[in-house]
Every structure is written in C-alpha cells, then in structure tokens.
Amino acid sequence: MEVLQLAVSAIADPVNLIYLVIGVAAGIVLGAIPGLSASMAIAMIIPFTFMLPPVASLIMMTGAYKGGIFGGSIAAILVKAPGTAAAVATVEDGHALARQGKGRKALKISLFASAIGDTFSDIILILSAAQLARIALQFGPVEFTVIAIAALTLVASLSGKSLVKGLIGASIGLLVAMIGLDPISGLPRLTFGSSDFYGGIGLIPMLIGLLPMAEVLIRLEQPVTGSKVFLPPPRTRDDTRVTAGDWRRMRKPIAAGSVIGTIIGIIPGMGPLLGALLGYDAAKRLSKKPEEFGKGSVEGVAGAESGNNAVSGANLIPLLGLGIPGDSEAVILIGAFMIHGLTPGPLIFTENPEVVYGLYGGLIVANMLLVVFGLLLIPVFTRVSTVPTSIILPVVMILATMGAYNFQQSFFDVWVAFAFCLIGYTMHKVGAPRSTVMIGFILLPILEDNFRRAVLISGGDWSVFFESTIGNVLWFIALAAVCASIIGYRRHLRSGQ
Amino acid sequence: MFRRRTLIHAFSALAVCAAAVSARPVLAQEFPDREVTLIVNYGAGGTTDTATRILAQTAEDYLEQPIAVVNRAGGAGTAGPSLLAQSTPDGYTVGVTSLSPLTVAPHTMDVPFEIDDFSFVVGYLRYVYGIAVNANSPYETIDDLVAAAREGERVTIAVTSTDERILVENLNSLSGVEFVAIPYQSGSEREVALLGDFVTMSIIGPGSANLQSGDLRLVAAAGPRRWSQRQDVPTLIEQGYDTAIESWAGLSAPAGTPDDVVEALREVFYQAAQDPAYADQVNGLGLDAAAMSGEEYGEMVRNRYASNGEWIERLGLAAN
Secondary structure, three states, X not given: OHHHHHHHHHHHOHHHHHHHHHHHHHHHHHHHOOOOOHHHHHHXXXXXXXXXXXXXXXXXXXXXXHHHHHHHHHHHHHXXXXXXXXXXXXXXXXXXXXXXXXXXXXXXXXXXXXXXXXXXXXHHHHHHHXXXXXXXXXXOHXXXXXXXXXXXXXXXXXXXXXXXXXXXXXXXXXXXXXXEEOOOOOOEEOOOOOHHHOOOOOHHHHHHHHHHHHHHHHHHHOOOOXXXXXXXXXXXXXXXXXXXXXXXXXXXXXXXXXXXXXXXXXXXOOOHHHHHHHHHHHHHHHOOOHHHOOOOOHHHHHHHHHHHHHHHHHXXXXXXHHOOOOOHHHHHHHHHHHHOOOOOOOOHHXXXXXXXXXXXXXXXXXXXXXXXXHHHHHHHHHHHHHOEHHHHHHHHHHHHHHHHHHOOOOHHHHHHHHHHXXXXXXXXXXXXXXXXXXXXXXXXXXXXXXXXXXXXXXOOOHHHHHOOHHHHHHHHHHHHHHHHHHHHHHXXXXXXX | OHHHHHHHHHHHHHHHHHHHHHOOOXXXXXXXXOOEEEEEOOOOOOHHHHHHHHHHHHHHHHHOOOEEEEEOOOHHHOHHHHHHHOOOOOOOEEEEOOHHHHHOHHHHOOOOOOHHHEEEEEEEEEEOOEEEEEOOOOOOOHHHHHHHHHOOOOOEEEEOOHHHHHHHHHHHHHHOOOOEEEEOOOHHHHHHHHHOOOOOEEEEOOOOHHXXXXXXXXXXXXXXXXXXXXXXXXXXXXXXXXXXXXEEEEEEEEOOOOHHHHHHHHHHHHHHHHOHHHHHHHHHOXXXXXXXXXXXXXXXXXXXXXXXXXXXXXXXXXXX
8 A cells, every 4th residue: 555655646746747747748749750769769869858757757757768669669660650660560550551641540559559458468577576577587498598599480370471471570670680890799790891891780771771761762653643642541530540450450460469478568678669569470370360460450459569568567677676687768768767876686675665656657658648648649650641642751751861870970870771672672672571670680680699699608519409498389389380381381382372 | 947057057056156155277279269079989878978977067167168069879888989089189089998898808809999099087987896796596606606616516606808708717717617608788687688697607796786686696706806785795806716897987088189178177077076076976877987197097008009919819719
C-alpha cells in the first residue's frame, strides 16, 4: 500500500505530470518525423532534465521514449518511412492498410496495441522487477548464440513469396553488420582502409536509405493517375476506426506480442526491433489468414506494435534490478539516474524507493497519456494523406537526408543512406523483402560475439553448446521453428500452384 | 517552465557571485571572443561524456564564453580525435583526447591522426579500475586466483578494451599462469557475465551497482592506488603483482593553434579541473576527478604510446 501511495503522490504532483505530458507529446512528434528516432527524442530532452528533480526527469524521459516508439509507427504507416527502427515490422502491413484508405484504422490499431503491450510489460515490471532481473543472468554466451540462431528463422516468415530472396536479404544484412572493428580482437575489418567504416554501419542511416528513401524512388516511377493526393480517402466509416471484428482479430496477436516483447525486454541486448519482429511472426503463425500478412493485415500491425512497446517497459527490469541497460535508450536513462546521484541496481529499491515507485506511477500514466495524445494527434497526422504526392515525396527525401546526418552529425552516414537507398530500390525491383536485411543486421552481433566468446571461454571445446539446460531448450525451439517454417513454406508453395 | 527559469536564475546568480569573489583577471588576448566547441569522443550519457560536460560547464565561468559540447562517437573513441586533428587550429575547437584512443588505437588500426597532431591542454579525469569476482566465488585475493589457475582451472577474466587486455597479459607474465581474457563490448555486458558466473572475474569500475550491493566482490584495485570508496581492498601492486592500469581523459587543441591561445586554454581548463565544483560533481558520480597540466598530459601520452606499442606487438594485436 505504501508503494501505491508513493506512486500516486508522485503522479499527483502537478510538476511531474506537466513534464510527463511534455515528454509523451514531444516523443510522439519527434518520433513521427522520419529520421528522428526514439533515442534521439530522449537525447534531445536530456539537457532539459538536468535541472529537474529525479522523478520528473525520469518520467519525462520514459514518456518521451514511449511516445517516440508510437510516433515512429505513425510515419511507418502513413508514408512508409519508419521514424524508429522498432517500427520496421509495422511498415509493410501498416502502409498497405493506409493505401487502402484505412490509415486511421491502422494508426488506432497501432496505438491500442502499443498501449496494451506497454501496460502489460509495465505491470510485470512493477510486480517483479528485482526477481525477474535474475532470469537475465541465466543467459550466457551459449544461450545468446542459440537465441540468435532461432531468431534467424524469422527470415522465413518475412520472406513472402521467395525464401531464397529473403535469405539473400538476410545475408546482405549479416555481411554489412560485419563492417567495423572485430568484436574480439578490436582490429578493423571490411573497412576498405577507410577510418569512416571503423564505427561500423549505423542501423538508423541504413534503415533510412533502405525504407523511406528507396520508397521515394519507387513512388516516383508510378504514373500519376486520377487523384494526385498521397493516400486515398477512407471509403466507409469502418475504415477509420477499430471495429468489434478488428478487436476480435487483434486479441491473440496482442497477447502474443505483449508476452514475447516482455521476455525480450528482460534479456539485455535484444531491443525493441527484435520484439516487434517476433510479435509479428507470432501473429502470423497464430493467424487464420496468414496470406494477408504483408498486404495489410490488422493482426500483423497489432502483433508488431504490442511486441515493440512491450520491450520498453520490460527493459527497465534489468535496468532497475541489476543496473544493466537493455538497449541504447536504457543507456541514456542510466545517464539520467547518474546525473542525480542515483545508481540503478539492486539497492535502489531500498535506498530510493520514492524514485522507483514514482517512476512506476509515471509509466502507467504515460500509457494513458499515450492513448489520449495518440487519439488527438491521429487526425492531425492523417492530414498528410490529402497532401499531393508531389509535395510529400520531396519532403520525405529531405527529412530522411537530415535524419541520416543527425544520427551522429556526420556526412558519412548520409552517403550510407544513399547507398542503401539504391540497394533498397534494387531489392524492391527484384522482389526481395527489405525487412530481412534488418534481421540479419541486428542478429549478427548477438550471434558472432557470443559464439566466439563461448568458444573462447570453453577453450575451443564445442560441446559447451549442448551442456546448458536453457541452451538445449532453446535448441529445441530453434529446431521446431525451422521445421515449422519449412512445412509452412511447402504448404504455401502448394497452395500457390 | 517556472521551475527551470528559477534554477537558471539561481545558477547565474551563483556564477556572478563566484566571479565577483575570485575576481579573475580577464585574459590579456582577445581570445576567446565567441563560443568554443568541445568534441567528446564517446556517446552522450556515458562516463566520459558526463564528466566532460561538467568540466565544460565549470570552465565556461573561467572562459567567459559558452562551450558547446558535441559528441562524435565511433571507432573505439578515435572518431572524435580524427575530427579534432582536421579542425581549424584557432582554439575555438577543442576535443577529448583520452589515453586509449591516442595510445592504443594507433597500434591496432589505421587512424588518420598522429600524436603530434595535438596540442595537449589538460588532463581532467582518471578512470578507475578494479578486478571483481562473483560474491559466491571462493577466491578472495589475486593469489587465490593464481593458485587456482596453477592447479589447472580455466580462469577467465572479462575485459572491454585493449588497455585491460594488456593488464591481463602483464599479470600473466608476472604470475606465470594464464588468465584468459574474454572481450566484451561494454561494461554492463561484462558485469552480466560475471553475475551469471560465465567468467571467473572481471575488470570493473566503482560505478557498479552490483559491487555496492555486495553481489560482486572487489579482489583488487587495478590502478596505482586504492579506490577512495574501498580503502580496504589492496592494489595489485600491494598484492605482489607490479602492474596497474592508468587511464585518463584529457583535452587537446589541434596542433598549430597559436601558443598564446593554447596557454589561455591550458589556464582556463586547469583551473576548471581543480575547481571543487567540478571535482565534487564528478566524484559524486563515482568517478575520479583530477587535474594534470597540458605538458604533463602530453608527456604521459607519449610514454604510454611507446610502451603500449611494445605490448601490442608482443600480443600480436598490431595492425599490419
């Protein structure tokens, strides 16, 4: 009860509430701009938070993070330009819905799925952060290696028509992720002798080129027929809202996405994009109409969006329980704790309970605010659909270029974005799915670092990969996922003929 | 917003008082007549970034001009110095030139700068290192760990940088056993590995929450002196292994910056690094504020560059 009191009193403080409102609203707007990611939204807010009391600054930043993740989906759905990496899994289905005049429906589905996934993971956090954090410690190099291998089967579910093309995309992603400094020796590799490549290829500039920029080229080619506006208007009222039928279809994907996202969030180093992709994959496997996926599936959007937002709450479990940040946004949050002389970790629950419980209160209220602001802002953002294509495309291109530069104020990243724009365009032309590039890219570091570490720790003894219980369970899951993918793929081929 | 404005007023009032009390002479030269840019070579929110921002904030009062901090992370901390080396040498661009990217990286990779590309301004932050084991570990001292390795146990140690690897190799040659260095990408990654018992020990810093909570145990301070927070734990040297990591963050201007401007910068930043306001804030974060003159810092960089070069060659880590 004391906990509840602390949480309520923190949130009832008008100062805290005002900063939370600003955080959520700023997050949505910044996240919605292609090229400004959720972590940049937080980074832009940091300087303002230095002067605030700890609870206000932390809830403002977490509010901005939640808002930013949803904002990223707005741009993904309406202009196929994901504002954050986490929205990649939403792009195909969300934008396909928008092209059918169902943009508002897609945004509302995304909003509700995000808020539900987020609230679920926040509740798990509040009930058991300290205990659950210990689970993360069961995952060592062997377990991470097997997780990465199992997650590679995502390629099959995102490949669409051609598994071979999907695998080629994933291989491109794996190869690009190898550029930079070797994780074990620290020596440069695949850098073509240029120090610009030492830092590796950034996820954000690559994403900006591959999706929004390439999309502009693709749209440029399409002949203008009849209407010059960017997106068609809704045909019926049902196109603008979430119907009872939609809710029925969303139930399972949201439940699956929330649970999967939460598990991914507890394990440090996985991140919201993986949560979204796994949520999407689960939604597809559970669906009665898997053939709709990629062409505008309500379930796909719900699974992906609940998956990525569930990661954000659960990410605080290792942060508060162990003092370990789960992803790049959490790293920035640690900085915010430290500025105020607080060290997140096992002791914070006893030493600064008011901060922890104030943060908890803020998280729950932030989810409510997200829904309120989301519903208020959706009509504003959907106006973009009535803007002529001839205006939207150049604006997207400019924002995307700025976004690539802004990633670390470097022109090199702009060239990276341009290069991936051409790669993305070519992939589209040959019918290869671009999202598989992202899968390869995010999984390579997890796979490589941990595989090499496992072998190094065991002294070259490969049997180590089959000696841990969790590892063996994960192997089984990986095997089952591969078999399920093959069976599903065969069935798909047969039904296609 | 009300609150923020009040704070700004409070801060400026304090700054005015401080300026009035100490009544520092205005620098004779016209430098600086506008904003100075400071390039941090690591990302926002990290240890180096946080300490550097506090230093910049403190130095603004002495410089009497604003200091804009920009981050240029990447390439194991070398991207920042690379940019700095190519900047206009007029004193309006300075940057963090910490020891590791300046004295280790040039041996392991091609970097577009040399040590002579910098005029060293100040050393302001000492990184603090220690060696920790899991609280459930039977080992209490380095001797225990050496004995275990001698009995044939595979003793692993999580590290994140080449400096730390050099320390491990030093320990190995001093003790005659082999501790196996397992590289990790970040301090939190190696901490998780130690908490989960995937490695025997790990290099660690005083900021670790798990050290404070007792889930991890410090077995040795790995720097030249004991930790101020943990006076009870002896250094490696005191335990009979004559080695230590000493790593610093310092500031530099590009070489070719006029001497009087460099002098002005040295004075300003040395005063800021000695300012109790800086030291208190930085030490409060579990870091170790320090002040070292630009000349000394430059000398340390050159010495370390040479000794690291020998080690890296011996370890077979050098770029070909």
